[in-house]
Amino acid sequence: MVNHTEKKLTEVIRERRATPGFAPSPVDEADLKRILGAGLEAPSGYNMQPWRFIVVRDPEQRKKLRVAARNQAKVEQAPAVIVACGDLEGWKNGDLDEVLRVGREHGFDDEKQNENMRKAVSSALSSQPNIAMWVTKQTMIAATTMMWMAEVLGYDTALMEGFYEDQVREVLAIPQHVSVICLLCIGNLQGSDKKYAGRVHPSRTVFSERYGKPLEP
Numbered sequence: 001m002v003n004h005t006e007k008k009l010t011e012v013i014r015e016r017r018a019t020p021g022f023a024p025s026p027v028d029e030a031d032l033k034r035i036l037g038a039g040l041e042a043p044s045g046y047n048m049q050p051w052r053f054i055v056v057r058d059p060e061q062r063k064k065l066r067v068a069a070r071n072q073a074k075v076e077q078a079p080a081v082i083v084a085c086g087d088l089e090g091w092k093n094g095d096l097d098e099v100l101r102v103g104r105e106h107g108f109d110d111e112k113q114n115e116n117m118r119k120a121v122s123s124a125l126s127s128q129p130n131i132a133m134w135v136t137k138q139t140m141i142a143a144t145t146m147m148w149m150a151e152v153l154g155y156d157t158a159l160m161e162g163f164y165e166d167q168v169r170e171v172l173a174i175p176q177h178v179s180v181i182c183l184l185c186i187g188n189l190q191g192s193d194k195k196y197a198g199r200v201h202p203s204r205t206v207f208s209e210r211y212g213k214p215l216e217p
């Protein structure tokens, strides 16, 4: 493993920036596995894990992906790009069965409860008014967990939403029922980092007890 000392999460939260440019130095394979593994431990509604991730390292694929990502150079520069996707139909095409099967391995072997769970999830997700939003919600948590893990291991990251979904789908052979949610570039900063642009005052975004009531009097 390349990075022997892990950074503290508090430090990473303070110092992380959306990396503007990446050096060609690779992401260590074992580190990449840890980054992916961290994301796969993320929580999700009903533990349904509708996310799908495509790890893009091949330079030719990164070049094509760059074009699909509005020609943003960092997609080609970053040695590893994780393309975070969500399967809109996964829950009815095997995910629910698999989640129940894995649950059994972990002691959830009350079949009556499992059947209730199957019915509850099927009912909730078949009547979910915005399945794309639901899938996005879950997938962003996993992708963000990968981002923090990469930063803890000493890498620099860039989350990206600037891409043409149909083009990304074509480059990576992603089927229509799978939506492309974000790209996560991972590598090492080259050049100067992005300047901190600050955050709006919490009085605008954080409330107490009810919407609009200030937290601090």
Ligand SMILES: Cc1cc2nc3c(=O)[nH]c(=O)nc-3n(C[C@H](O)[C@H](O)[C@H](O)COP(=O)(O)O)c2cc1C
Residues within 6 Å of the ligand: 016, 017, 018, 019, 072, 159, 160, 161, 162, 163, 182, 194, 195, 196, 197
């Ligand atoms: C979901 C998401 C998508 C983003 N997409 C892009 C992008 O396509 N291109 C880009 O240059 N920056 C992108 N950014 C970076 C943001 O512009 C950046 O996070 C923001 O300006 C705050 O800067 P900081 O992350 O350095 O604090 C994205 C960030 C997020 C969270």
